[in-house]
Amino acid sequence: MSTPEPAAPPGPAAPAAPLLEVTGVDVFYGDFQALFGVSLSVARGGATALVGANGAGKTTLLRTIAGPQAAASGAVRYRGEDLTAAPPHRRISRGIALVPEGRRLFPSLTVEENIQVGAAAAASKDWPLDRIYGVFPMIARRRGQRASTLSGGEQQAVAIARALAAAPTLLLLDEISLGLAPRVVGELYQTLTALRAEGATLLIVEQDLRRAMEACDDLVCLLEGRVALAAPVPAVTREQVVAAYFGEGPPRDFRGSRDSWGSEDQEAAT
Amino acid sequence: MTWVNAVIQGLLLGGQYALIACGLSLTFGVMRIVNLAHGDLAVCGAYLGLVLSTVFGVPVWYTLPLLLPAAFLAGLALQTLLFGRALRHGVLAPVLVTFGLSIMIENLLQVAATSDPRGLNGGALALASFSLGSHITVSWLFMTAFLTACAVLSGLQLLLSRTSWGRKVRAIADDLDTARLVGIRVRPVFATVTGIAVTTAALAGVFIGTIGTFDPLTGTNTLIFAFEAVVIGGIGSLWGTLVGGMALGVTQVVVGQVNQAYAVLAVNLLFLAVLAVRPNGLFARHQAAREAGALG
Numbered sequence: 001m002s003t004p005e006p007a008a009p010p011g012p013a014a015p016a017a018p019l020l021e022v023t024g025v026d027v028f029y030g031d032f033q034a035l036f037g038v039s040l041s042v043a044r045g046g047a048t049a050l051v052g053a054n055g056a057g058k059t060t061l062l063r064t065i066a067g068p069q070a071a072a073s074g075a076v077r078y079r080g081e082d083l084t085a086a087p088p089h090r091r092i093s094r095g096i097a098l099v100p101e102g103r104r105l106f107p108s109l110t111v112e113e114n115i116q117v118g119a120a121a122a123a124s125k126d127w128p129l130d131r132i133y134g135v136f137p138m139i140a141r142r143r144g145q146r147a148s149t150l151s152g153g154e155q156q157a158v159a160i161a162r163a164l165a166a167a168p169t170l171l172l173l174d175e176i177s178l179g180l181a182p183r184v185v186g187e188l189y190q191t192l193t194a195l196r197a198e199g200a201t202l203l204i205v206e207q208d209l210r211r212a213m214e215a216c217d218d219l220v221c222l223l224e225g226r227v228a229l230a231a232p233v234p235a236v237t238r239e240q241v242v243a244a245y246f247g248e249g250p251p252r253d254f255r256g257s258r259d260s261w262g263s264e265d266q267e268a269a270t
Numbered sequence: 271m272t273w274v275n276a277v278i279q280g281l282l283l284g285g286q287y288a289l290i291a292c293g294l295s296l297t298f299g300v301m302r303i304v305n306l307a308h309g310d311l312a313v314c315g316a317y318l319g320l321v322l323s324t325v326f327g328v329p330v331w332y333t334l335p336l337l338l339p340a341a342f343l344a345g346l347a348l349q350t351l352l353f354g355r356a357l358r359h360g361v362l363a364p365v366l367v368t369f370g371l372s373i374m375i376e377n378l379l380q381v382a383a384t385s386d387p388r389g390l391n392g393g394a395l396a397l398a399s400f401s402l403g404s405h406i407t408v409s410w411l412f413m414t415a416f417l418t419a420c421a422v423l424s425g426l427q428l429l430l431s432r433t434s435w436g437r438k439v440r441a442i443a444d445d446l447d448t449a450r451l452v453g454i455r456v457r458p459v460f461a462t463v464t465g466i467a468v469t470t471a472a473l474a475g476v477f478i479g480t481i482g483t484f485d486p487l488t489g490t491n492t493l494i495f496a497f498e499a500v501v502i503g504g505i506g507s508l509w510g511t512l513v514g515g516m517a518l519g520v521t522q523v524v525v526g527q528v529n530q531a532y533a534v535l536a537v538n539l540l541f542l543a544v545l546a547v548r549p550n551g552l553f554a555r556h557q558a559a560r561e562a563g564a565l566g
């Protein structure tokens with residue numbers, strides 16, 4: 001998180017280049033097309049919620065950004081660098097880390113080993129173990145236990161800790177509240193708020209619309225593999241999001257000028 | 271006293287089986303490759319030892335500093351050029367590739383070295399022995415093979431549990447996709463795993479060639495015993511492999527004491543019995559952990 005932002009590319013309409021820019025991405029699983037020309041941009045320091053019904057392509061989009069899923073066409077640019085064809089370890093070393101859906105911890109490894117493995121391609125040494133344990137004191141006590149013996153909330157915390165070990169600038173979180181008690185989810189989101197304050201940029205897939213809109217500045221809604229709505233959270237009502245979610249009415253695009261996205265930038269860049 | 275002797279000899283023999291088997295256990299546990307050429311690679315190690323010890327005119331032990339690194343490099347090359355590519359084409363491709371490799375090695379060895387049985391020059395160690403009490407004599411060569419197996423297994427266990435390389439190996443064995451996702455570069459890890467497996471196979475081959483004789487077809491029989499040791503012990507558990515090897519060795523020698531004709535049959539019956547009662551093997555740690563993970 002200490003790496004300086006590279007200079008914005010020259011051009012008349014480039015106030016602050018977005019941290020992440022996905023343009024026109026198509027993704028296929030065999031013959032099935034999961035994403036159709038999806039574009040998305042995330043400002044540095046911002047938090048973007050990615051919502052949509054089951055099968056809308058949210059997880060696919062996160063995996064396309066993080067690397068394990070290849071895009072058939074389109075581009076994934078990060079800090080101006082084209083990472084469309086880069087393998088996951090290279091994207092991680094640039095500062096992108098994914099907390100996968102279903103946590104996907106290594107069951108036979110201890111909590112600490114799970115976190116250490118996350119540092120295999122770390123972007124920097126900004127997140128040593130003690131700093132991670134400072135963020136998640138509840139898992140520090142369990143560091144020597146097998147990950148499979150932890151409760152769901154603790155496992156989710158370890159999954160986030162494992163991603164933090166990669167010292168990401170952009171943290172992708174896929175359904176971290178799935179199957180967890182509301183109190184536990186509340187604690188996890190408090191942690192995310194703290195991470196943002198430390199400069200992290202978040203892209204969050206979240207089923208709970210209310211929580212997504214509370215936690216994020218921007219919202220992107222996917223519908224059957226296409227962007228149905230993309231707007232700053234204050235600019236949309238819950239009803240508009242629900243309509244986009246279920247595909248009622250014409251697709252809307254509330255995106256303002258680039259400047260309104262870029263202004264989020266300064267806010268949390270400290 | 272003959273029975274005690276048989277058990278002791280069987281345990282020592284089991285060490286040799288474990289030494290051959292640990293590489294098989296490692297490659298299967300990490301990459302899900304059943305390397306059908308593993309026994310033939312061990313025999314290649316024996317032939318390489320034969321060539322080197324003949325060229326330099328020394329007992330085969332002195333050629334190990336050259337032989338083992340060569341085996342490691344051969345393992346890296348095999349993984350990079352052959353197994354790694356095969357792995358990208360589903361589960362059947364690696365089986366076919368290693369089966370084909372096995373046939374190629376056996377036939378090339380027949381052409382290059384004829385099918386005459388050979389033995390390796392084990393120097394003074396091959397003939398030395400010591401006595402336990404008045405009735406039991408233990409060959410130092412068998413003892414060395416057993417202790418080497420224990421050292422290799424301990425070393426591997428330490429590498430796997432204490433180093434960052436070992437952490438990556440275990441993470442890959444748990445969940446390959448997620449290992450890639452969190453940034454582990456899988457190919458170099460796979461290459462070193464195969465390198466180590468081939469190195470242990472070559473070392474086992476040297477003991478096979480020193481203790482008995484070998485010919486181009488020895489590898490197939492070796493493979494069967496190694497494979498049974500792995501399955502009895504539980505796939506992915508190195509100490510299980512040692513116990514599996516010792517169970518095989520003891521069964522073989524003790525039954526052989528009664529009637530030599532039934533020794534190998536008894537080993538295979540033991541294998542079938544374990545498969546029937548505990549299909550995951552005696553020490554199936556990985557499976558247990560995985561199920562716990564799925565449930566937790």
